[in-house]
Amino acid sequence: MKYFSLNQQAPAVSFQEATILGQAPDKGLYFPERIPQVNKSLIDALQTTSNEEIAFQVIHPYVGNEIPDELLYTIVQETVNFPIPLVPVTDQIAALELFHGPTLAFKDIGARFMSRCLGYFVGQQQRKEKVVVLVATSGDTGGAVANGFYDVEGVEVVILYPSGKVSSVQEQQLTTLGKNIQALEINGTFDDCQQLVKQAFSDQSLTDRLFLTSANSINVARWLPQQFYYFFALKQWQDQEHPPVISVPSGNFGNICAGLLACKSGLPVSHFIAACNANDVVPRYMQTQQYETMKAVPTISNAMDVGNPSNFVRILELFHQNFPELQQKFTSVSISDQETKATLKRVYEQQHYLLDPHGAVGYLALERYLNEHPQERGIVLETAHPVKFYDVVEPVTGDPVPLPDALSHIMKLPKLATKMDPSYEALRSFLLKMK
Numbered sequence: 415m416k417y418f419s420l421n422q423q424a425p426a427v428s429f430q431e432a433t434i435l436g437q438a439p440d441k442g443l444y445f446p447e448r449i450p451q452v453n454k455s456l457i458d459a460l461q462t463t464s465n466e467e468i469a470f471q472v473i474h475p476y477v478g479n480e481i482p483d484e485l486l487y488t489i490v491q492e493t494v495n496f497p498i499p500l501v502p503v504t505d506q507i508a509a510l511e512l513f514h515g516p517t518l519a520f521k522d523i524g525a526r527f528m529s530r531c532l533g534y535f536v537g538q539q540q541r542k543e544k545v546v547v548l549v550a551t552s553g554d555t556g557g558a559v560a561n562g563f564y565d566v567e568g569v570e571v572v573i574l575y576p577s578g579k580v581s582s583v584q585e586q587q588l589t590t591l592g593k594n595i596q597a598l599e600i601n602g603t604f605d606d607c608q609q610l611v612k613q614a615f616s617d618q619s620l621t622d623r624l625f626l627t628s629a630n631s632i633n634v635a636r637w638l639p640q641q642f643y644y645f646f647a648l649k650q651w652q653d654q655e656h657p658p659v660i661s662v663p664s665g666n667f668g669n670i671c672a673g674l675l676a677c678k679s680g681l682p683v684s685h686f687i688a689a690c691n692a693n694d695v696v697p698r699y700m701q702t703q704q705y706e707t708m709k710a711v712p713t714i715s716n717a718m719d720v721g722n723p724s725n726f727v728r729i730l731e732l733f734h735q736n737f738p739e740l741q742q743k744f745t746s747v748s749i750s751d752q753e754t755k756a757t758l759k760r761v762y763e764q765q766h767y768l769l770d771p772h773g774a775v776g777y778l779a780l781e782r783y784l785n786e787h788p789q790e791r792g793i794v795l796e797t798a799h800p801v802k803f804y805d806v807v808e809p810v811t812g813d814p815v816p817l818p819d820a821l822s823h824i825m826k827l828p829k830l831a832t833k834m835d836p837s838y839e840a841l842r843s844f845l846l847k848m849k
C-alpha cells in the first residue's frame with residue numbers, strides 16, 4: 415500500500431516511510447491510496463473470530479509485505495491483549511470500554527502498535543544515529559507513548575510535559591518507567607512544550623546528529639489500528655439486523671476517522687456522532703460549511719481541547735469532499751461542561767454506570783440523537799477510565815473512584831523527571847548529551 419500526502423505536494427511513500435516520517439514533507443497528512451474492503455466472510459464471522467485474528471485481517475492490507483506476516487501477527491496480538499468489553503448501560507445504549515489497557519485510555523492501542531512497527535523498521539535500517547522519539551503531551555498521549563515504547567530496542571523516548579498542568583495519575587504514568595523513557599518537566603505550558611519540539615525538528619544541526627521522529631497522533635501507524643475496536647464493537651453487538659449508531663468523544667478526530675474508515679471498508683455502522691466539548695470547530699462546520707479554527711478553550715474533558723482538529727481533512731477525503739455524502743453518515747455536536755457533569759451524575763445515579771468526562775460528552779450526544787431517531791440503538795466509546803479524571807468525577811458523584819491495582823502500584827513509584835525551563839538551548843544540549 416502506498417500513502418499520498420493530502421497536500422499533494424510530496425511523493426507517495428510506503429507504510430514504513432509514512433510511519434518513520436509521521437507527516438509528509440509538504441506538511442500534509444498521509445492517506446492510503448485506496449480503501450481496502452474487508453472480506454464479507456470476516457464480517458459474518460466476527461462473533462467467532464478472535465480479536466487478534468480480526469485485527470490482523472483489518473491491518474494487513476495497509477502494511478502489505480513490509481512487515482513479515484508472522485511478526486505483524488505478534489504485533490497485533492500485543493496491541494490488543496487486554497479486554498475491550500461492550501457493556502450495556504440502558505436498553506438503547508452500550509459503552510465500549512477502551513480503557514483497560516496499561517495507561518487506561520484508548521490511545522494505548524495506537525501507541526502500542528506504532529511503537530512496535532517503528533522498533534522493527536529502525537532495527538532493519540541499521541542507522542548510525544540513535545533514534546529519538548520526541549513528543550510533547552498535555553496528558554494522555556505521553557503516558558500511552560511512554561508505555562508503548564518502553565524497552566523497545568534502539569529507540570529512546572523523550573517526553574516534554576508542562577509542570578503542574580497534567581493530572582497526578584498522568585504524571586506518574588509518564589515519569590516512573592525509566593529505561594529508555596525520559597521525561598522533561600517543562601516549567602511552562604503545553605504550547606511551550608510543543609514549540610520546543612517543533613524547534614528541535616527544524617534544527618538541522620541537531621537532526622544531522624540524531625534521528626528524530628515524532629509519535630504524533632497523525633502518524634498512520636497510530637491512526638489505522640484504531641479501526642480494530644470498531645470491529646470488536648460489532649462483534650459484541652447482538653442485533654445483527656440493525657447496525658448501531660456510534661458516538662465518539664472527539665478532539666483531533668483521529669479515533670472517529672478510523673471508525674469511518676472501517677465503515678468505508680465494509681463494517682456495518684448506521685451513523686457516526688462526533689461528540690465535542692466547547693471546542694466546536696467541526697459542529698459549527700456541519701451547520702455552516704465554514705471551517706474556522708479557534709484557540710483551544712480549556713474544559714473538563716481536556717483531551718478534547720483542540721482548536722484545529724488535524725484529522726478532519728482525512729474525514730473530508732474519505733467522503734470525497736462531498737458534503738451531502740458526509741452529512742448522511744456523520745453528525746457532530748458540542749456539549750458544555752455543565753451538561754457533561756449533569757450527564758455524569760445522572761447516569762451514575764440512575765444506571766449505576768460511571769462515565770469519565772469524555773465518555774459523558776459522548777453519552778449525551780448519543781442520547782440526543784436517539785431521541786430524534788427512536789428506532790435506533792447505539793454505542794458510546796468510553797475513551798478513558800474515570801479514575802484518570804477523579805478530580806472532576808469525585809465532586810460530581812460524591813463518591814471516591816477506587817484505583818485499579820495497576821495504577822495504585824504506579825502511584826507509589828518514585829518520579830523520574832528532569833526539570834527544565836522552556837529554553838531551546840537547554841533542550842538541545844540535553845538531546846545531544848544522550849548520544
Ligand SMILES: *Cc1c(COP(=O)(O)O)cnc(C)c1O
Pocket residue numbers: 519520521554555631663664665666667668669670717718772797798
Ligand atoms: C485523545 C482523547 C480523545 C480524543 O481523541 P481524538 O482521536 O483526538 O479525537 C478523547 N478522549 C480521551 C480520553 C482522549 O485521551
